[in-house]
Amino acid sequence: MEILRKVIEPLLGDALEELGINTDYWKKSLSQSRERDQGDLSLPCFSFAKEMSKDPNEIAKKLAEILSDKCNVHSVGGYLNFRADKKWLAAEVIKGFEHAGESNVLIEHTSANPNGPFHVGRARNAILGDSLVRLHRYYGNIVRSEYYVDDMGKQVGVLAWALDNLTKEKVDQILNSNTDSDSRWEGKSDHETVKWYQAAQLLRQEGDQEIESEISRMVHASENGDDTVLSKFEDSYSPVLDGMLATLSRLGIEFDTFTKESKFVVDGSVSRLMEAFENLEIVGTADNGAKFLDLGQRGLKGKTEFFYRRGDGSSLYATRDIAYHIWKWGQCDKLINVLGEDHKLQSKQVGLTLQELGYKVPEVMFYAFIKLPEGKMSTRRGNVVYMDDLLEEAKEHAAKIVRDLRSDLSEEEINHIAEAVGVSAVRFNIIKVSPDKGFTFRWEEALSFEGESAPFVMYSHTRACSIAKKVGRKPSECEIGEIGDSMYELLRIMAINHDRLSRAVNGNKPHIYATQMLELATAYNAFYRDCHVINEGVVNEFNFCISERARVMLEQGMNALGVIPLESM
């Protein structure tokens, strides 16, 4: 509880000085208490024991004695526990909390190859990335969200070739099915076009040299900045990308800017970069003239050669990525990338190279993959769950529940609630777990709307909304009233909201804030049970005031996670 720390630290500093401790290394061990009944901040006194050659228990007791008339403090078994005064806490909560962000942040996320619809695995990037964007904005930072469009290279080449050379009939024949179950997405450009891509990939597997050389020709041309090929590529991937973005938009995910990979080839920054590499002391040349940097000299383990130029002089994906990063550094003071764990090595190489050139290393949030019970997700083997299907399923499931629970609502209202619940639940399920945890997608978990889920948080919020609606006005100025256990607990959770947000933002860990929302909702539910705002028609102003603060905090917090706050559900 940082607001309490500000009060306690100076007092504690003085008290320790009195006992002859003049350093301030203890500040880092003064931390949030683990258990509720311990208090809000705790200081273990064991480390003082050696220095003072005294029993830690005695030290804690002595400190408690010195501080007893200045703050609420107890010593227990060598620990010093501080507790925020209830009324002070209530006043702080009513006053509200300032957010501290002031950085100019550029967050690049998703950046998926525009060659087919999102499955839930690929979408983890977008959901995590967008949550980070929202959290940073809530924190007060200026944020730009970027999508790096891979508009050159083999994947797009394959797609472009397929669209040029394969008819619909041919595609169906190659894929050996057009009566797929995914007819529900007929007309959605990413689902439609991915078939061409898949068909082409099958043909390539059969080893048709002509196809291969035609694709290479185009890819090569694109790498040299060939206008016609690049615009052909763009015509091929644009509809697919639009379809993919439509899915993200449904999830509440939008981008501020799109930057095309080809930009850095066309504007010459890639060739300038490769010239700059020549002057580095770790540069090396292979037999055929290909160039690399020996990152082993900079601490990279395993394979240390990082190739940035082919034998024929053309650039590689990673080279362009570095040019892109240099460009990004020119427009922000904090750079964050959201990447799958398969990019760890690549990202390390980019980071070391940037460092070698005198640039800062970007922060990276890595996430592990989502698997299916049957194994790894793979479009090719048909082992996928498309995000569009998941969203549709989640919405249907939500609609069923709303229809059950709320016979008073119109079909239109049910639809609106179901969409919000479905989308929020899908997002929250991904956000609430630590990104470096690989997890297995299970329908029954994805569609669980109880317990630790978005609807749980949404429901608490609607309860607060319902109260506000019943009262029908803003809370007026009031005295601080009675603070029972449930309210006290709510106040404490609210008081650490900013601490949690700060940890989530500065550590790139959205799940920390998801947990905070869960705890806030839980605390609000207890408050709702025990501290009635309206009693026999009379409004308890103090309770109402706290309820409103909690309502706003829930609303803002939900928005910061992409969970949609509804007034009724």
Place this chain on the structure above:
RNA sequence: GGACACGUGGCCCAGCUGGAUAAGGCGGCGGCCUCCUAAGCCGCAGAUCGCGGGUUCAAAUCCUGCCGUGUCCGCCA
């Protein structure tokens, strides 16, 4: 083979800048709608924190070895 992650009750997961009885959820069992929406609330059962060493007053947390799982190791993107 090498590098990097992860391994916590039947299942999922938090905690891992070392600190006091390991927090939740799902599932199981038992309760609560004459009272601001029961997608809620309360109670019970369930954990040798993968295994072995080490550091420390103190280890789920740090170091190390092993085992298991995942990812990566392209002059692909």
